[in-house]
Each structure stands twice: as structure tokens, then as C-alpha cells.
Amino acid sequence: MTERSETQPGGGAHHDLDAVLAEERELMNFYAPNYRALQFFNSYYYQQERRCFVDWILKTVRAAGRDPAGLAFLDVGSGTGEILEPLAAAGCANLTGIDIAEKMITESKRHVPGARLVHDSLERHDWGEERFDVITACLTVHHMCEPAAFFRFADRHLSPGGWFFLMEYNRGGWGHESPLAKPIGWLMTPLRKAIKIKNRGPISRLPSAPPLFNHAHDILRFRDILDAMPERENYEIKRYTRGIFVPTLTNALVPDSRADRAVYRVLSVVDRIAEPFQAGYMQGVGARRLR
Numbered sequence: 459m460t461e462r463s464e465t466q467p468g469g470g471a472h473h474d475l476d477a478v479l480a481e482e483r484e485l486m487n488f489y490a491p492n493y494r495a496l497q498f499f500n501s502y503y504y505q506q507e508r509r510c511f512v513d514w515i516l517k518t519v520r521a522a523g524r525d526p527a528g529l530a531f532l533d534v535g536s537g538t539g540e541i542l543e544p545l546a547a548a549g550c551a552n553l554t555g556i557d558i559a560e561k562m563i564t565e566s567k568r569h570v571p572g573a574r575l576v577h578d579s580l581e582r583h584d585w586g587e588e589r590f591d592v593i594t595a596c597l598t599v600h601h602m603c604e605p606a607a608f609f610r611f612a613d614r615h616l617s618p619g620g621w622f623f624l625m626e627y628n629r630g631g632w633g634h635e636s637p638l639a640k641p642i643g644w645l646m647t648p649l650r651k652a653i654k655i656k657n658r659g660p661i662s663r664l665p666s667a668p669p670l671f672n673h674a675h676d677i678l679r680f681r682d683i684l685d686a687m688p689e690r691e692n693y694e695i696k697r698y699t700r701g702i703f704v705p706t707l708t709n710a711l712v713p714d715s716r717a718d719r720a721v722y723r724v725l726s727v728v729d730r731i732a733e734p735f736q737a738g739y740m741q742g743v744g745a746r747r748l749r
């Protein structure tokens with residue numbers, strides 16, 4: 459396990475699949491019981507990003523004249539049901555999730571009782587001829603041994619006219635490895651410190667755990683995602699990116715504070731300056747299978 463990935467950008471290194479899956483399973487079983495309360499997986503910032511992602515999925519599907527309620531969804535790396543739960547709340551009834559960590563599956567059964575939940579890896583599970591209309595993966599592909607495995611799976615198991623949607627960190631964003639990353643961090647330090655001091659009570663009551671990742675964990679550029687798609691020409695691809703200043707407050711904001719929600723709303727408007735440059739911290743990638 460590593461605190462920082464040591465691979466090449468975009469998952470260029472070769473890893474042993476069984477070793478990566480075993481490590482991921484162990485780590486995610488460790489996090490599962492407190493997953494929803496951990497700031498580095500589920501802070502107010504992440505909750506808002508997931509909400510935006512699910513809204514985008516539903517909007518995209520409806521704009522194409524399809525009713526999400528009647529579609530077969532698969533969420534890869536379904537965790538405790540972070541994506542399946544809002545899909546169920548939106549009326550989607552045909553929901554499947556797969557996760558390598560059995561304790562994540564146990565948690566998700568409580569949150570999404572109507573979903574079919576598979577304990578296995580995406581790479582090893584035998585799906586037979588099964589097809590899905592929508593395949594989602596939220597913060598999962600960069601945990602995989604080889605991101606291309608996700609796209610090969612989509613090529614085989616996505617219905618024609620169906621979509622896959624990813625939410626992933628954007629390695630090409632200004633907040634990651636660009637020369638702007640440090641100045642953005644410095645600029646935000648006083649506000650982050652002030653909010654953390656204000657929220658020290660609620661934050662101190664949250665469970666904490668060290669941020670540990672499997673040794674193949676590696677965040678992706680949009681280009682890495684495109685390069686990992688073997689049949690890219692068969693898809694119509696859309697993308698958004700979000701966040702410059704807001705992500706620096708990830709571990710500081712708490713959802714129960716009106717002041718924090720106001721800070722979030724104001725900074726989210728400022729953060730839109732990154733959108734025309736596709737330079738936001740987080741990216742959503744949606745691809746519709748044309749044939």
C-alpha cells in the first residue's frame with residue numbers, strides 16, 4: 459500500500475491483477491464501515507460532486523428521449539451505494555452494483571435494498587451475454603489495475619445506444635500538477651484554516667483513517683481515458699470538469715453548516731472560470747455507444 463502512487467501517469471506501469479485486487483479489497487474492507495463519514499471519501503465536497511454527476515447522467519439520458527426508470531444500470535465499484543442510492547431515489551429500478559470489497563457490499567445492501575449487488579471484481583466476474591444500458595463508475599477506474607479493462611468491459615456489455623459515465627479526478631486540472639496548483643493552495647490557506655477552526659468540533663467527532671491506496675492507484679488525464687478506450691470511434695464522448703478553489707476546502711467544509719454551504723455556493727460560481735479550459739479538479743466523462 460502506498461500513500462502516493464508510484465506508477466507512470468495514466469496507469470502506464472504494469473501491475474499484477476491479483477495483487478492489486480487483493481490490496482484494494484483489503485483497503486476498502488478496512489474503510490467500508492466508516493466510508494460515508496470519512497472526509498477524504500465523503501466530505502461535503504464529494505457529496506456535491508456525486509450529486510452533480512448523477513444529475514448529469516439523468517439529464518443526458520432524458521435528453522436522448524430515454525426514461526432512466528426503464529434502463530438497466532450497472533455501477534462499477536459501487537462502494538456503499540453512493541451512486542445507486544440516488545439513482546434508486548430518481549425512480550431507477552433495474553440497478554446492479556459490483557464491488558471487490560464484501561464489506562462495501564454489506565453496507566450497500568442497507569442503503570440500496572432493491573439493487574442486485576455482486577461481490578467480485580469487474581475483471582474476473584463472468585457476465586455471460588448480459589448487457590447494460592448505462593454503466594457508471596464513480597472514483598473507481600483510477601483504482602483499477604489497468605483502466606483499459608473498464609473500457610473493454612463497456613465495449614462488450616453496453617447495449618448499442620447505451621452510455622457509460624465516469625467521475626474521475628482530472629490530472630490535467632489546474633489544481634493537480636499545473637504551475638497554478640501551489641498558488642491556488644496558498645491563496646486558499648487562510649480561508650481553509652479559518653473554516654477548519656470554526657468546524658473543529660464536528661470534524662473532531664468524525665472517524666479518521668489514513669489515506670492509503672493500492673499500488674496501481676493513479677489519477678488520469680482526459681487523454682489517458684481516451685487512449686485507454688480500444689473502440690473510441692464507436693462512441694460519442696462528452697465531458698465536463700469542475701472545481702478550482704472549492705476542492706481545496708475538501709477536508710474543511712461540513713454539510714450541516716449554513717455558512718459552509720454559502721461559501722461552497724459562492725466559490726462554485728468563481729470556479730466556473732476553469733470550465734472553458736476544461737481545467738477543473740474533477741471530471742465527468744460520458745460516452746454514448748453509437749454502434
Ligand SMILES: C[S@@+](CC[C@H](N)C(=O)[O-])C[C@H]1O[C@@H](n2cnc3c(N)ncnc32)[C@H](O)[C@@H]1O
Pocket residue numbers: 479482483486499508534535536537538540541556557558559562578579580581595596597598601602603
Ligand atoms: C474510491 S471507492 C468509490 C466507491 C463509490 N463509487 C463512491 O463513489 O464513493 C472505489 C471502489 O471500487 C471498488 N473497486 C476497485 N477496483 C475494483 C474492481 N476491479 N472491481 C470491482 N470493484 C472495484 C473498491 O472496492 C471501492 O469500493
